[in-house]
Structures are given as C-alpha cells and as structure tokens.
Amino acid sequence: xxxxxxxxxxxxxxxxxxxxxxxxxxxxxxxxxxxxxxxxxxxxxxxxxxxxxxxxxxxxxxxxxxxxxxxxxxxxxxxxxxxxxxxxxxxxxxxxxxxxxxxxxxxxxxxxxxxxxxxxxxxxxxxxxxxxxxxxxxxxxxxxxxxxxxxxxxxxxxxxxxxxxxxxxxxxxxxxxxxxxxxxxxxxxxxxxxxxxxxxxxxxxxxxxxxxxxxxxxxxxxxxxxxxxxxxxxxxxxxxxxxxxxxxxxxxxxxxxxxx
Amino acid sequence: xxxxxxxxxxxxxxxxxxxxxxxxxxxxxxxxxxxxxxxxxxxxxxxxxxxxxxxxxxxxxxxxxxxxxxxxxxxxxxxxxxxxxxxxxxxxxxxxxxxxxxxxxxxxxxxxxxxxxxxxxxxxxxxxxxxxxxxxxxxxxxxxxxxxxxxxxxxxxxxxxxxxxxxxxxxxxxxxxxxxxxxxxxxxxxxxxxxxxxxxxxxxxxxxxxxxxxxxxxxxxxxxxxxxxxxxxxxxxxxxxxxxxxxxxxxxxxxxxxxxxxxxxxxxxxxxxxxxxxxxxxxxxxxxxxxxxxxxxxxxxxxxxxxxxxxxxxxxxxxxxxxxxxxx
Numbered sequence: 001x002x003x004x005x006x007x008x009x010x011x012x013x014x015x016x017x018x019x020x021x022x023x024x025x026x027x028x029x030x031x032x033x034x035x036x037x038x039x040x041x042x043x044x045x046x047x048x049x050x051x052x053x054x055x056x057x058x059x060x061x062x063x064x065x066x067x068x069x070x071x072x073x074x075x076x077x078x079x080x081x082x083x084x085x086x087x088x089x090x091x092x093x094x095x096x097x098x099x100x101x102x103x104x105x106x107x108x109x110x111x112x113x114x115x116x117x118x119x120x121x122x123x124x125x126x127x128x129x130x131x132x133x134x135x136x137x138x139x140x141x142x143x144x145x146x147x148x149x150x151x152x153x154x155x156x157x158x159x160x161x162x163x164x165x166x167x168x169x170x171x172x173x174x175x176x177x178x179x180x181x182x183x184x185x186x187x188x189x190x191x192x193x194x195x196x197x198x199x200x201x202x203x204x205x206x207x208x209x210x211x212x213x214x215x216x217x218x219x220x221x222x223x224x225x226x227x228x229x230x231x232x233x234x235x236x237x238x239x240x241x242x243x244x245x246x247x248x249x250x251x252x253x254x255x256x257x258x259x260x
Numbered sequence: 261x262x263x264x265x266x267x268x269x270x271x272x273x274x275x276x277x278x279x280x281x282x283x284x285x286x287x288x289x290x291x292x293x294x295x296x297x298x299x300x301x302x303x304x305x306x307x308x309x310x311x312x313x314x315x316x317x318x319x320x321x322x323x324x325x326x327x328x329x330x331x332x333x334x335x336x337x338x339x340x341x342x343x344x345x346x347x348x349x350x351x352x353x354x355x356x357x358x359x360x361x362x363x364x365x366x367x368x369x370x371x372x373x374x375x376x377x378x379x380x381x382x383x384x385x386x387x388x389x390x391x392x393x394x395x396x397x398x399x400x401x402x403x404x405x406x407x408x409x410x411x412x413x414x415x416x417x418x419x420x421x422x423x424x425x426x427x428x429x430x431x432x433x434x435x436x437x438x439x440x441x442x443x444x445x446x447x448x449x450x451x452x453x454x455x456x457x458x459x460x461x462x463x464x465x466x467x468x469x470x471x472x473x474x475x476x477x478x479x480x481x482x483x484x485x486x487x488x489x490x491x492x493x494x495x496x497x498x499x500x501x502x503x504x505x506x507x508x509x510x511x512x513x514x515x516x517x518x519x520x521x522x523x524x525x526x527x528x529x530x531x532x533x534x535x536x537x538x539x540x541x542x543x544x545x546x547x548x549x550x551x552x553x554x555x556x557x558x559x560x561x562x563x564x565x566x567x568x569x570x571x572x573x574x575x576x577x578x579x580x581x582x583x584x585x586x587x588x
Contacts, residue, residue, distance in 0.1 A: 015372025
C-alpha cells in the first residue's frame with residue numbers, strides 16, 4: 001500500500017506563499033491602498049508645503065530626499081504586518097493547526113510567510129514610488145544596489161513579523177512592535193531629515209538606529225549619497241536577516257508558543 | 261511526485277508506547293500504550309480532561325510528548341514528521357476557521373498543504389457528501405456551526421489519508437446530519453481507512469466502533485472490543501408490565517428491590533447476571549401469581565461501562581483489574 005503525494009516538497013510551500021498573497025489582496029483597502037495614500041499625504045505636506053524650507057541634500061531636492069525614506073517606511077511596515085497579523089489571526093481563529101498538522105518543513109513555513117510579507121512590502125514600496133511620479137521621480141543612481149537593499153529590508157522585516165507573530169499571544173502584544181519599535185525607529189531614522197542636521201550627541205545616538213542604515217541604503221540606491229557607509233548597511237542587513245531566520249527556525253523547531 | 265510507502269502488516273497504523281505528557285503539575289497522559297491495526301474503527305472515550313485530545317494531538321504533532329514513542333505506520337512522528345502528517349487527516353475538536361476564504365478555496369488550500377493538486381472531482385464529491393455544495397462560495401463566517409463542523413471533516417479528508425482522526429466530529433451537529441456523518445465514516449472505513457473517533461456521544465461509539473479505549477486521568481481504564489466491554493457489565497434492567505394496574509408492589513418483587521411506576525402499570529428492577537437474582541425473578545414469575553402483559557430485559561450499553569469505569573466512587577478495584585486484563 002502506498003500514498004501518492006504529487007509535488008510533495010514544493011507545493012505545500014507554494015500554497016502557503018500564495019495563501020499569504022491572496023489573503024492580503026482580499027483586504028486590499030487596508031493592506032495596499034491605505035499605506036500608499038498615507039505616503040502621498042506625507043509627500044504633499046512635507047514635499048510641497050514644507051519642503052522648500054529644508055533646502056537641498058547633497059544637491060538633490062527635498063522631495064527626492066523624502067521619497068526613498070517613504071518607500072522604505074511603507075516597505076518595512078507592510079513586510080512586518082503581513083506575516084505578523086496573518087499568524088496572529090491564524091492563532092486567534094485556530095487555523096494555525098492547518099499549518100502545524102500539515103507535512104510542511106519548518107524552513108518552508110518560514111519562507112512561505114517571509115516571501116508573502118516581502119511581496120506585500122515590495123508591492124507597497126513600488127506603489128508609493130509609482131505614486132510619487134506626481135511629484136517627480138528621483139534618479140536611480142545604483143539600481144542593483146537599490147533592488148538588493150529593498151529585498152533584504154523586506155526579508156528582514158518579514159522575518160521580524162514572523163518572530164513577532166509566533167511570540168504574540170494576543171493582538172495587544174503585536175501592537176507593541178509598530179507602536180514602540182518600528183514607527184519611532186522609522187521616524188527617527190532619517191525618513192524626513194538628514195542626521196547631519198542633528199546636534200552631534202543626537203547624531204551619534206541615531207547611529208544606533210538600524211532603520212537609519214536601511215533608509216540611507218535605499219537613499220544611496222536612488223540618489224547615490226548617504227549619511228552612512230552603504231557597504232556596511234548591506235552587510236548589516238544581510239547578517240540580521242540570517243540571524244532572524246535562525247531565530248524563527250528555532251522557534252518552529254521547538255514549537256515555541258505554537259505546539260504544547 | 262513523491263511516493264510514501266506504507267509498510268505491509270503487521271506494522272500497525274498507530275502505535276503509542278509509554279507516552280507521557282504533563283502540563284505543569286497536571287499529568288495529562290501517564291504512560292499510555294496503544295496499538296491500532298490498520299483498517300480498524302477505534303473509539304477513544306473518556307470524560308472531559310481525561311487526556312483524549314492530548315493523545316490525539318500527540319499523533320498529529322500539535323503536542324510534544326515528555327516520554328514514550330509514537331509511530332504512524334512505523335514512521336516516527338518526530339523524526340519522519342512530514343511522512344506521518346501526510347498519512348493523517350484530523351478533525352480538531354475546536355471549530356477552527358479561516359474567515360478570509362470561501363469553502364472551496366479552503367479545501368483547495370488544504371489540499372495544497374498536503375501536496376495534492378488537481379483533486380477537483382474529489383472536492384466536489386466531499387462537498388456533495390457533506391451537503392456543502394450549495395455553500396461552496398460562502399466564506400466561513402457565513403456558515404452555521406454544523407456546516408463549519410462538516411467543513412472541518414472535509415478538510416481532514418481532502419487528501420484522502422489512510423488514517424482519519426475525528427475529535428468530537430458531531431458536536432453541535434443536528435441528528436440528521438449526524439447520521440449522514442456516521443454513514444460517511446462507515447464508507448471511508450469500509451474503503452480501508454483506519455479511523456480513530458473520540459466522542460462524548462456514547463451511542464455514536466456504540467454504533468460505529470469495533471474497539472474502544474476508555475481513558476481516565478491519563479491512563480486507559482478499559483481497552484477492548486466493544487462487545488467484550490459491554491459483557492463486563494453484570495446487571496440487566498428488567499421491566500415488568502402488569503396485566504392490570506397494581507395498587508401496590510407485589511411482595512416478592514419488593515423483596516428484590518423493584519420499584520412500581522406511578523400509575524401501577526409496571527415495575528422495574530435491576531438483576532445481576534452473576535448472583536442468581538435473574539433466576540430468582542423467573543421463579544417468582546413462574547408461580548403464576550403475578551399476571552404479566554409484557555416483559556423487557558435491557559442489556560448494558562457502552563454508557564454503563566463508561567460510567568462504571570469513570571465514576572470515582574464505583575471504580576476502585578474493578579477498573580484496575582479491567583485495565584490490567586485487557587490492555588494489549
């Protein structure tokens with residue numbers, strides 16, 4: 001007697017990945033349109049109304065300075081939110097057992113959630129960039145570097161979302177991350193200003209903010225200028241993403257907060 | 261395409277050896293040993309909190325055991341988890357749902373998780389059999405409790421597993437649908453699927469199961485064929501319907517502990533097969549002093565076995581003897 005299982009290894013992973021994408025398209029108003037509208041408002045207020053007061057950044061207009069920051073803000077927020085809220089809702093509704101009882105490997109589960117989050121983050125980032133055409137697109141100084149940074153940033157925050165989704169036991173736990181970590185670090189990471197404008201003490205403090213490196217790395221990809229070393233940014237992003245993947249893997253292997 | 265080969269008999273479908281699991285200070289499973297041969301329809305009974313779901317969840321991998329060994333068709337549930345999970349289909353006790361997707365989408369996603377594709381005709385058949393066809397475009401929130409329960413059954417069966425585990429599958433389902441679910445279980449079982457059923461409805465286990473395990477406080481207090489278990493219950497309930505209503509209970513029946521119905525039309529008493537009381541009753545009736553219109557003798561049901569074995573006041577030594585004598 002035997003059981004035939006077609007496409008045994010890849011199909012469960014592909015199913016999870018497409019489920020994650022399908023899920024956020026079902027609620028597209030809140031997952032895609034809302035962050036794009038928010039970014040457009042920032043562009044309008046800071047770019048048009050206040051931008052002229054900030055002067056230029058290494059010869060680039062303020063609005064060109066702002067666009068990479070807003071793209072990164074949308075990208076990291078949505079990369080994080082997709083897996084974290086999907087996992088939390090699955091735990092709340094109980095359907096997480098569908099994944100836990102299925103013949104899917106731990107790494108495949110992480111990859112499925114991660115790629116789903118990356119897809120949403122990159123889609124939101126791309127839409128923000130497309131919408132910013134209204135205000136004049138920034139140049140693409142280092143396109144390959146830009147794509148690499150976007151992919152790594154999306155992966156890193158998707159993995160952070162997976163970690164948070166596994167860790168959180170209630171929606172209130174999950175709310176800690178955007179409220180107390182991601183939003184403050186994003187706003188203080190140079191989305192709206194260059195850290196060169198800060199007093200020396202706060203400039204040095206800002207160097208401990210990981211979002212600063214991500215935002216500036218993306219900015220380097222667009223404008224060719226950055227507050228920090230772009231090579232170091234890329235290396236740090238890669239290392240943290242690998243570490244987070246390892247953390248997720250260990251959580252799933254041990255059954256942390258998923259299996260009793 | 262990957263082929264999972266299932267070893268030929270005598271490898272059992274499910275084998276649990278010395279499985280133990282504690283939640284803090286609560287011992288949910290205390291060294292459980294169980295072997296379910298392929299093709300059996302096994303009933304797992306027990307009061308709330310007895311350890312039934314913990315045992316089920318050891319098989320599915322939702323619970324990690326503290327000690328012991330669990331094998332599905334000879335494959336270890338930890339080391340070979342991808343294989344063992346592909347071989348199982350499980351209906352969880354809780355009503356789990358995914359509100360984003362419709363019934364059909366849910367079944368397609370579930371198929372994908374198990375590596376199965378192109379199974380549209382089987383999904384159609386499941387929807388038909390479980391009376392969900394007309395609801396296939398609805399999201400889960402639009403379904404009634406009974407429909408959600410049936411969808412869980414469909415999900416468990418969507419990859420046509422050789423072992424089907426049903427943890428309280430008919431809870432909250434109306435009588436007609438309960439019967440149709442029973443028929444489905446019978447059909448699946450007749451096709452060679454090994455079925456493990458936990459239920460609070462003892463008539464369900466009595467109706468469907470070939471062998472029954474009664475679990476209490478993390479150990480089996482009974483594990484035997486259903487009819488063998490029921491034979492262990494000694495008493496019979498006898499109802500005597502009088503030819504004409506009696507103003508008072510006839511003295512010989514009163515001596516045997518019978519009770520008269522309010523209208524005097526009948527009397528009921530419990531007789532024990534082992535102490536000669538059944539023979540004494542027939543001697544009394546044989547004297548012809550009590551005119552009867554009818555007589556009914558009711559045998560013990562699974563409910564009697566269950567109550568005897570799980571009732572703390574009645575259980576002490578007898579239960580221990582049954583468990584020790586009948587465990588494989």
